[in-house]
Amino acid sequence: MPGTTKSSLTNRSGPLDHLLAAAGNVILGKDREIRQAVACLLAGGHLLIEDLPGVGKTTLAHALARLLGLDFSRVQFTSDLLPADIIGVSIYEREKGVFRFLPGPVFSQVVLADEINRATPKTQSALLEAMEEQQVTIEGETRRLPNPFFVIATQNPAHQIGTFPLPESQLDRFLMRIELGYPERSAERALLAAGGQRERADQLPAIIQAAEIPAIQAQVSQVHAAAPLIDYVQALIEASRQNTAFQHGLSPRAGLALLSAARAWAWLDGRQMVLPDDVQEVLPAVARHRLRSVQGSAMARAEDITTLIRSVPIP
């Protein structure tokens, strides 16, 4: 169990550095996104990855599940996918004369919901409800989902044909939304030379065990957020409500999400306190999908988030 290293504030070395490095060996040149994904998991949130097909979304999900010692299932969302295909069905066993529940892929610790915006809203909301409640109710029987339970949903950019964009209220269920983007030149070169990243992800060893994760999550929630830091988060939320670039500001729930994501970020840096830096680092991933730009495009633009950060002095 990696303890909190008594390291200098300015010299970051965190308890999960070796895990992040191992993931970085598989998903090349995406250290920041890996860190965001892990922070999202440690903060107990779900992750939405939005990007073009083929940039490594699935590989990332695979690698994380392997490294964290979690079991993993993948659902390819299509327009004819039904809620039961995710949650599971009860079937009648004639020999025993009873109904037996066949759990769906949602009963895994890591669920990769691939191309979630290809499914119909009804199917989407079945998954999203499961995410929110951490349980599913089938035929009057409530079944708990495993703990930890971590959904990584991927989504193609909404302008692609045949998609049902997630409504705002459901986007809010994802703690973070990240983009992977094309790898940079050197990383892409390495990728082309090595090849077969998916297989390498499958062979990764478990660096921590699933059972340790609740304890780590508890540690994360204990990371200290001092009064000035909370002032800062509040000032950012208020500024988002004043800012004319957005149709509306951040909700109180978004504020809580921001704070817990910042805690996880701080913990990954091996700190016992949240700094304004952590808030600034996670703000784009936490806030962009919760804000609507007045410019018409659904999501707030990255520049607007930068402007938002620059409009709030550090208290």
Added chain:
Amino acid sequence: MSTPASLSLDHRCTPWLFAAALATTAPHALHQPVWLTLLAGAIFTYAGWLWARNERLPGRWLLIVLVVLTCAGVMLEFRTLLGRDAGVAMLVLFMALKLLELRSQRDAMVLITLGYFLLLTHYFYSQSIPTGLWLILTMTLVTAALIRLNGGPASKPVATLRYAGLLTMQALPFMLVFYVLFPRISGPLWGLPQDAHKASSGLSEQMSPGSIADLALSSAIAFRVRFDGDIPPRDKLYWRGPVMESFDGRTWRPADSANQPPVIEALSKPITYESTIEANQQRWLLALDAPSPALKEFAIKSTLTVTTPQIINQRARFALSSVTDYRYNVDETEPVLRRNLLLPANLNPRSRELAESWRQASDNPMLTVNKALALFSGEAFTYTLQAPLLGENGIDDFLFQTRRGFCEHYAAAFVVLMRAAGVPARVVGGYQGGERNPVDGFLIIRQSDAHAWAEVWLAGQGWVRVDPTAVVSPSRLEGGIASALADGEPLPALLTVRSEWVRGLRYRWEAINNAWNQQVLGYNPERQRELFSRLGVANPDWKYLTSLLAAVIGVLTLAVAAWTFYHRPRSDPAQRLWRQALKRIARRQVSAAPWETPLALQRRVEIEHPELATAFTTVVEAYLAIRYSATPGDLRQLREAIAKLP
């Protein structure tokens, strides 16, 4: 954190910049040539269309061509690029053209600076209350654009405007102090453009048929008078302008005469009054007939016209005194009397014939005068603004055919008859009557009160005023021009309004304007001296005023600073020490943005100033530990770390 291209203009500012450009230029449309207004309007519309459609702005070459063309247009119109009108036209066009070039933050700053400058130019044309209010509002708008451009604290439009308004309000006390205390000098501070005081309409030095009737169409105020006692009766209110003695058959002009002072014999007590004359580009003061012999401050011509040495090219105030019962120039010189008998030869034979018959009937000039007046009252003469055109023998045509005319027709005809009958006579131009504003008690004399009358010289009585108009239309003297003319005459609507309510409103507005003129615009060196002597400082010189100004502004600034200091956000000791540290590193040209975190700053210092890095890192760690960690921090450690900063 990525940095956006910081120089490109934030598109959300653009509506603000358009509004500022429009508000600072629009009032110039009131006095600019129409084509300039249309051109500027077209450029505004084009720029707005480009912006609304999100089109590309025109290229550099098109802009250069436009600038050259507009300059050429201004040059053709005004024959210069300098001076008041041409200069303002250039500024307005450049403001409009700048909208086609709004690409960067810098362009927007140029536009805003131009906007602040354009604000001033409006005072060349008007210093009235509406102008002042409009410019205060416009200044607030330009300031709001400036705030928006710099990503000010508020981002909703109303909040931005409120913030700009607050800034303007905060500037007002300073403005007042400057207004009262800034040393006043007579005349402008610096050379105003040649054309800054353009001709304004008013009584002219010549009189021909129709010239006074033209003036009567204007309800503009010529001057205002405040009497120290009661206002004299209306039929005594003759305000004397130029006296015209030479006649060429059509036009009356003053004669060039050696200027010897008149001999005035006062028959009543002098009346004192203060007259505020609007700019009229003339020298005469329009004193009430006749100026008191005691009036020594101004030159009085032998024709009784009071003049100043300088042309009145801006509103000016004069203290005058007059006697309404008087005799003057009883011993008029022979050349003057002879001059006032001259008539152009061979013109107006019928009039001369008539006058000759009067002279033969009696040699008493008084009888001749009465015969002429009886002619006007007896025959069907009409007092009207719409006089028919007259031929070469104008007086004959008027007396025997048209018989329709305004005061200049009657005065001219009367004087011609008198001269032909051997009575020295001349035409006097000026104003008659006036309207008392019940709100402030000032007597208002408008251009429409312009009048012409005659005076004849009678042995033993000197020059005597005879007003033929009084005979033709007695109500002209009693009730003013509006009551003397028939309905349907083209008088300005302002004068013919019968509604009491509208009239009251107009009186009040004119009284407010008058107070503004007297108190605010009329705050000249004398007024300033008066104010200070009332406060117990006799004759303050400019050095005294300047130091007082500096002192008051200093105290005001200190008071504001003290207030801000008292209401500053309270900070905890760690934060105060952190600010000290920031000041220390600022000496090494490291400045922290307000949004920059201590760690980000530390990383920057590490790269940009490696020599500071170790010491500063210690400071940052100590500060963060105190401010953000769960355990209470050690202030002493932070203080020591700061002390070690180079």
